[in-house]
Amino acid sequence: MTAETGARLLDVRRLGRSRYDDAYALQKELVDARAGGKVGDVLILTEHDPVVTVGRGTPPAATAGVDLPVVEVERGGEATYHGPGQLVAYPILLLPEGRRDLHRYLRDLEDVVIGVLSEFELEGVRKDGFTGVWLGDRKICSVGVAVRRWVTWHGFALNLTTDLDAFRSFEPCGLRPDVMTRLADHAELPPTNILAEVLVVKHVCRVFELELPPPAPLASPPEGEGGCGQSGFPDLPLLPGH
Secondary structure, three states: OOOOOOOEEEEEEEEEEEOHHHHHHHHHHHHHHHHOOOOOEEEEEEEEOOEEEEOOOOOHHHHOOOOOOEEEOOOOOOOEEEOOOEEEEEEEOEOOOOOOOHHHHHHHHHHHHHHHHHOOOOOOEOOOOOOOEEEOOEEEEEEEEEEEOOEEEEEEEEEOOOOHHHHOOOOHHHOOHHHEOOHHHOOOOOOOOHHHHHHHHHHHHHHHOEEOOOOOOOOOOOOOOOOEOHHHOEOOOOOOOO
């Protein structure tokens, strides 16, 4: 929190491609640190090596046909796939008084994704009885969360250029595999995930009333090289409406 404005600051950790176990261990470390007041709010952004995770209470038979590592975790929800071409966001946030409602938190995460999709002129929607975000009757984002001492972890997985065949060996979130979709089938995307990362940060800040810290002073980069802005993002041209 800044003394000048009283704003809560968001520390963005961009892991790039990561093993699920490594990101999971980092989450647990940050949850304990956030609960103990040793760090502020953190957003982890990553793209995992192929893995299937299963939430609490998912029967073993649900992933019997999966030929990938299967990891049981504390989040709600059933089995889902993580892999290349998917942006995974793990908000490690201390929910303030007035927001300590798990159902509201799930809706807030969906609102983040709906905001990201709107930047591509797409209408993300919710479906009664389900978590996550949909484009029409196809699911584009899975959401599964946990809270410890009112600090959130786990989060959402947004399919960008994901190979949808990876969902076909099980029922993702208890649904038919062919219900899954990806952003690349609905909009033109750049070759990396960075635009989606920038937009996720923008809408996490909007929904949770957070701000990025001011950029640290940087020495001038060597001629011909670009610099990095706040939170480690390379300098990007401003996009209309962003």
